[in-house]
Amino acid sequence: MRAVVQRVSEASVTVDGEVVGAVGRGLLVLLGVEEGDAETDAKWLAAKIAGLRIFPDADGKMNRSVADVAGDAGEAAAGEPPAGALVVSQFTLLGDCRTGRRPSFTAAAPPAEADRLYQTVCERLRGGGLFVATGVFRADMAVSLTNDGPVTLLLDSRKRF
DSSP states (O other), X not given: OEEEEEEEEEEEEEETTEEEEEESSEEEEEEEOBTTOOHHHHHHHHHXXXXXXXXXXXXXXXXXXXXXXXXXXXXXXXXXOOSEEEEEEOGGGGOBOSSSSSOBOTTBOOHHHHHHHHHHHHHHXXXXXXXXXXXXXXXXXXXXXXXXXXXXXXXXXXXXX
């Protein structure tokens, strides 16, 4: 599994003109599932995302996780999205651009398996007490964000060892 993780002050995803998922301060996670990925990849990735210490502490050092930040935020103000993670499925992260001009997506997992593992990551994050918003699997989505920092990281479950 591959993920682009961005620290955000806000992020949302819109489908057919309607906001279907949004978070305030937290993470935007663009998630791609690769052919051959398994439950262990989903569990590792969810734990890694939840535990990343990429939010500043009182001294300005990146030393706090999204769970720490979400806990600080308490209840969101009326009309404001809560702190947490917005997780959006994005098979194009598996695009191979080494040859030609059109990316090849043959490394992406079949849709049913990709959706299952995407949902597993979301469920694991929720199971850890984190608010998780999502996009709509296989939909044409518009993602908006304000990258805070900017902080952007790449995670790959096949490069964890």
